[in-house]
Amino acid sequence: MTRLLTWHDEWSLNIDLVDAEHRGLIEQLADICHRFGPEASPRRSGDAFALIDALTDLGEAVREHFKREEELMQAVGYEDIAEHCTEHALLMAEYTDQLRRWRAEGLDVFDEDAQENARDWILDHILGADRDFAKAFHEMDDRLSATRDRSGVAVWAQLNAARRGL
Template sequence: MTRLLAWHDEWSLNIDVLDAEHRGLIEHLADICHRFGPEASPRRSGDAYALIDALSDLGEAVREHFKREEELMQTVGYEDIAEHRTEHALLMAEYTDQLRRWRAEGIDVFDEEAQDNARDWILDHILGADRDFAKAFHEIEDHLPAPDHPHDVEERSRLNAARRYP
């Protein structure tokens, strides 16, 4: 049975651009669950090619998100960016491997187990490593002098640019 997947405010990092992208990824996954879950109409579920295409599109959306996230980290000078990039690479390798297995199995219904795996794959990262980045991001922000203070203008400019990315 398909469980309704929706964004929850407690998942927010309080970084608007990342929260918007994360929300979009969750909505993308929810759409796949709705279109290809066990309760989907027979003309929607049961189409292995369409399901694999949809899952491939999700993987590409996540890959693009990771790229933009790393650009933000670079912009603000996040000191743990190398570890975060490594985690992104591992996550994409896991997803690629899972996608290959689903393709080999001829998956044509996105069942509860597959839904749970995909949901956990995204959420574990958001609620883990991304939370660590958000904490560092907000600490940088909190330690900046007042906007009219002449020191650290470059750092404030970087942070403001990060807020507007991409």
């Protein structure tokens, strides 16, 4: 029986928009588990690449999320940003490799091994390096007090405005 993947509040970093994105990624993965897991209804022949497409979309969503996290780290002057970016790059390389293997073997059922692989890939980072960043983020009192917003929302709003050229 596949373990149900749901967001746990203890995974929260208390940086609202980062948490919202992490939660969104976990929900996206949970949806893939639900739609393509061993208990899902029998697959139709026309859907042979649907699982790979969904996993490719997940990888792109993670890549976009990493980019925004890196922008936030840069904006707040996180001193271990280089190390963190390297971990992001390695994770994306690892996922690209995994995706290639899944595509080559024609994966069309998201079995428990594959689910665990994807779950660990995301969660180990959220609970490891991202927690280190969150700790540093919350310690940057002086810098963040200037935004009058300890949740980081103001910083993200500025970044988003900058990206849209406002």
